[in-house]
Amino acid sequence: MRIPLPRKALAAVTAATAMLGFVAAITTATPQAAAGATATYKFTYITLPNGSKVALRWNGCQTAVTWKVNLAAVPTDQRSTVLSETKTAVGRIATHTGMTFSYKGSTTEVPQVGSMPSQTAELVIAYTSPTKTNYNLAGSVLGQGGLYAAWVSRTSNGTTTYTTAALRGFVVLDTPQMLSQTKPGFGTGLRRTNVVLHELGHAFGLAHVDTNTQQMYPVISSISPSGMATGDRGGLYRLGKAAGCINTASMPLKDLS
Numbered sequence: 001m002r003i004p005l006p007r008k009a010l011a012a013v014t015a016a017t018a019m020l021g022f023v024a025a026i027t028t029a030t031p032q033a034a035a036g037a038t039a040t041y042k043f044t045y046i047t048l049p050n051g052s053k054v055a056l057r058w059n060g061c062q063t064a065v066t067w068k069v070n071l072a073a074v075p076t077d078q079r080s081t082v083l084s085e086t087k088t089a090v091g092r093i094a095t096h097t098g099m100t101f102s103y104k105g106s107t108t109e110v111p112q113v114g115s116m117p118s119q120t121a122e123l124v125i126a127y128t129s130p131t132k133t134n135y136n137l138a139g140s141v142l143g144q145g146g147l148y149a150a151w152v153s154r155t156s157n158g159t160t161t162y163t164t165a166a167l168r169g170f171v172v173l174d175t176p177q178m179l180s181q182t183k184p185g186f187g188t189g190l191r192r193t194n195v196v197l198h199e200l201g202h203a204f205g206l207a208h209v210d211t212n213t214q215q216m217y218p219v220i221s222s223i224s225p226s227g228m229a230t231g232d233r234g235g236l237y238r239l240g241k242a243a244g245c246i247n248t249a250s251m252p253l254k255d256l257s
Contacts, residue, residue: 040214040231042207043239046149048162056149057205058166061245064102067123070109073175074127081184086125088186089196093204096233097240111135111170116148122168123203125196127175137174142181142220145171145199150251165246169203171196188226195220197228205239206232 043055058065069086071079087103094101101123109119110126110133130137135144148168153160173195182192194215201216208218214231215224228236 039209040211040229041216041235041238042209043235044147044202044205044207046151046164048151048164049153050160050162052162054162054164055205055239056147056164056166057239057243057246058097058099058169059246059248060097060099060241060243062099062248064100065123066102066104066121067125068104068107068109068121070107070124070126070128072108072110072127073129073132073173074179078179082127082192085184085186085193086196089193089200090123090125092197092227093200093236096228096236097204098237098242099240111172116168116170119168119170123170125171125173125200127173129176130174133172135172137172140177141174142178142195143171143173143199145169145202147203147205150248152250163247165248165251166205167248167251171199171203173199182220186227189222189224190220191224191226194224194227201228201232201236204236206235 043057045053046056047053067090069083071082074082090101090103093099104121107120107124109115109124110128111119111124113134126133137144146169147166148170149164150167151162151164153162155161178192178195182190182195184192186193198215198220206216209216209231211217211231212219212221212223213225214229215227216232216235217224
């Protein structure tokens with residue numbers, strides 16, 4: 001898969017948002033042996049104004065992550081199956097992160113560069129085509145996923161601290177190409193659910209790894225694991241509920257939960 005895809009008393013508060021370049025694409029390829037021992041999970045990082053880098057994650061204590069799906073590019077007779085697969089995939093992300101997700105139904109939205117702040121759900125998954133989005137779905141790219149980050153700074157007694165969180169996520173899929181090159185259902189290899197799970201991994205803070213036994217490897221092939229592998233699951237756990245609460249109250253996006 002290739003995802004090519006942002007205190008205290010009398011404190012001064014500054015808020016800002018940043019569209020991260022952490023969108024990634026998934027492609028198909030002939031399987032190759034992974035070279036050497038490599039990390040089994042990696043995080044997406046945001047660089048704050050003070051130069052520090054922080055792993056980007058959602059608020060582990062939020063009531064629920066709202067999500068919608070656009071099935072426009074899925075043939076009518078396959079929509080119920082694809083929707084069921086998508087719900088199961090999101091359910092697995094919920095299990096791995098320990099977070100709660102709330103399905104809000106269908107949408108006609110197709111994520112675009114810059115559109116995440118205006119999404120009608122915190123997460124939008126769009127089964128679409130390359131001509132419907134300006135995220136790169138060219139060539140062998142099957143999908144893209146990414147995050148929208150916000151941060152707030154608080155200055156007290158001359159010391160500035162930063163708090164950051166992911167407030168929106170998205171997945172866009174080249175549906176005609178994906179349906180023609182992958183199989184339905186869950187399992188190893190070239191499965192469309194593996195594409196969806198890979199992109200959802202990006203939407204929840206995972207970055208690409210160099211180990212082809214993990215779902216976050218940037219290329220899907222006949223040896224891709226069934227669903228999230230051990231490293232993928234470990235990374236999502238560390239980015240999820242177990243990582244704790246983030247105070248997003250002052251961050252400049254409305255709560256859609």
